[in-house]
Amino acid sequence: MAAGPALGRSRGGSEGRHLLRLRAGARSGWRREARGAAGLAPRPVAGPAPAFRAVSLHGGGPRLAALRISAEARPGLSAPLLHPVSSAASFLRCAVRSAGYPEAPILQRLLSMIVSVPWVIEKCLTLGAKKIFYIPADMCSPSEPERVVQFAVQKLGGLDYLVLNHIGMTCFQMWAGNVEYTHWLMQVNFFSYVALATAALPTLEKNKGSLVIVSSLTGKIPTPFTTSYSATKFALDGFFSSLRHELIMQKRNVSITLCILGLIDTDTALENTRGKVHLTASPAPEAALAIIQGSATRVQEVFYPWWLQHICCLWVLSPSDRDQVLQSYYNYSSP
Template identity: 75%
Template sequence: MSARWKALWAAGIAAGLLALFWRDTFNPETISGTRVLLTGASAGIGEQMAYHYSRFGAEIVLTARREAVLQKVMERCLQLGAKKVFYIPADMSSPAEPERVMQFAVQKMGGLDYLVLNHIGVTPFQMWDGDVEHTRWLLQVNFLSYVALATAALPVLMESKGSVVVVSSISGKIATPFATSYSATKFALDGFFSSLRHELAMQKKDVSITLCVLGLIDTETALEKTRGLVYMDALPATEAALAILRGGATRAREAFYPWWLEPLCYMRGWFPSHWDWVIQSSYNYTSA
């Protein structure tokens, strides 16, 4: 048996063990009445998270760039059962916006239980073209604004013993082609928030940090970018959103969607050289 097939066999065993021992401890009632600040809430996974939080009776502050779309999402949230809903348009490429958004959320809700960081900057899905300025801008949106929002939220989250939920990607665990700048920002999130989790534990601060690792999701933007370039099935945004919510509510260290990404990450760490062919065979280089 070749080394690559041994790796796949081991991954299958790991996946089976994970399925055997995994238990769902999520209780929807724990969400009712909680105060949630949700970024990137106007479309895709963020919009679906807003609806899930609403069904479970949360209070929510929504933020994204487009005010008109936020208004529509807010109206739908109220229809679904949200206790209260507010929105604030904000562009996270501006360093001043995180503090303004946090002040608004705390003023409107009187505190905070969940900070859900989900927004991303628009970036091309292509081979590296040397655009350093775009990478610098993307780091501000995808990474530095996350750091600023979490920093501003920590004092109130310490009071409520709340949670930071960070939406990331498999591209922040395993480097993939066509996503150099995007992948860099997601790896940065893993490094910063994993380190911060240790520091909070050392200080006995009861604030959980959940890093959510997602595969390819069927959002309109993702499908448009990856069409013809990726040989993978896109998974439903509504299910991804629920997996994120569950991870935050159960104070999980990491949440993976789909679930088999977790053993995949372990196997990538154990047999790094043998996984290059897996990655390369999943992408269409000739159409790049």
């Protein structure tokens, strides 16, 4: 079992892990380059990967998501990366209002993200991107998803891949009765995904493209400390799995890949779960590579680590013992 908050998020010095998406559309050696960017040993590559126009959304703040599109020199080829950028005032307002975090840590995180933008841009250029565009977007606003997709289509002339991986700030704790926060998180983690996918479907269908939805094991198995977060991930599974059926029945050639991730060793995830779970985090570079491979092969579901698929099967087949076993992996001391 695994805890879910912030499993795919990049904050502070962890942006390099998410640069794996950067070369997913290269014409040759894309798997080797992805692993090289992550500091992993290269694997043999069987043939070139096709060029594509892709957009990846990734969040780094309580309700912020920003899209950066890195356009390659080759015609029709682009490589995207999302990085959070916004004003200190808007970041602070939404963070304090939604999560009640102290101001100092929030400003420190904001500063680290803004400072890291030049480093990320430099890394993009090092990996071969010739042009870099970005657009800040507030995924708590219902009008933002359509604006982001329009921006991407305008810059790229269409989309072949849409990777959705942004999340709102998540508190890894027992349910405290904050219904308003759950409404807010559902907007960021679920409704914005639906709006983005809906806006992108026409161009994805035209290009026989793919939707890639990054979710969590907490969207398959409910776990402690993740009440609101787990609800948003179950919603993703329900909506996009149902949509996949409808697209197939309508013979609309758009694939949907749902990525189920366990506990990943991002800084935020490790910070949130420290002392609360008895689990070993999996490496973020390998998680990103699994997402790339799954989206490129158009599979319906990606499980990372791979054994999570067996855990999900056991959860369904062993209803009598599963709760006690799951709870044994979590540490809770009564106040």
